[in-house]
């Protein structure tokens with residue numbers, strides 16, 4: 001895969017409907033993701049504990065009457081990307097400064113993820129790897145990767161670069177600070 005370097009830190013022209021993992025039209029209202037409990041409601045995945053419990057009660061009643069015809073359980077796009085191991089963003093953090101401030105930076109990263117999940121539960125971190133001392137964070141989509149890059153850069157300065165694959169499906173964010 002080749003990457004085109006783009007100095008602009010934000011791309012807002014990427015729409016979710018370009019994402020093959022967003023099968024909005026194919027999902028029934030009230031579909032629940034069995035992995036993370038996200039509910040498909042009003043054409044988007046959302047975290048709503050109360051709604052999920054209500055739907056599960058209804059399903060149980062339908063099931064008891066054997067009226068349960070529609071499949072109301074489908075993995076959300078975030079869980080499918082995690083399961084297929086198909087990240088939309090890869091954030092690499094490196095440098096001396098990272099070694100000294102590792103815990104604070106990771107707390108910042110987790111906090112940004114939490115905020116993103118609150119808005120869209122399919123935007124999340126798939127996994128965090130340590131490769132030769134670098135921290136490599138795989139995210140379900142490119143927006144969260146950009147968000148993490150911006151947050152670390154804002155809080156810790158250093159240098160940040162954003163690169164996209166030619167089809168715009170994968171963003172690579174590289175941050176570094178040495179001193």
Ligand SMILES: [Zn+2]
Pocket residue numbers: 033034035036037038075076077078079080
């Ligand atoms: Zn899910």
